[in-house]
Amino acid sequence: MRMTALETAAYVLAQAPAPPNDPGGQGEDFGKSSPVGLVLLILFAVAVVFLIRSMTKHLRKVPVVFDEDKAAAAAPAKVKRAEAARETEAAEAEKGETKPDKDETP
Missing domain, CATH: 1.20.5 (Single alpha-helices involved in coiled-coils or other helix-helix interfaces)
Incomplete structure (x- = not known):
């Protein structure tokens, strides 16, 4: 069975492209957080707690x-x-x- 040039071109164009090695930046570590992220999250939480405490101290000084x-x-x-x-x-x-x-x- 012999294919013509037109059939060969249609066959090549109809094939799905091969998947890339790194599909869209979603490698094996995609979606995983690092320990640095956990430390930053804890530091932000501690900072918010201290800011809230300071704000309540100052608001208690304001007269009703x-x-x-x-x-x-x-x-x-x-x-x-x-x-x-x-x-x-x-x-x-x-x-x-x-x-x-x-x-x-x-």
Whole structure:
């Protein structure tokens, strides 16, 4: 039985290609994790635990209700002095009394 050139070409083209040595990067180690991956996973879990503990400590310090009186009592002395100075200036402005500026000489 003799095949023509056309039949031979059709027969060659119809054959399935041979599978490659490494089909798509899925060798014998495909899907397996290494010990380094396990160590990294454990380190990330420990880091998350410490971050959660730190966050809960900081959130416990936040007041449930933001009361203005308590906030004013907890304000630093510098802020309290600045507020007192503003109140004094406002009271003097209402009375019509003004202090001379440092640049002005009497």
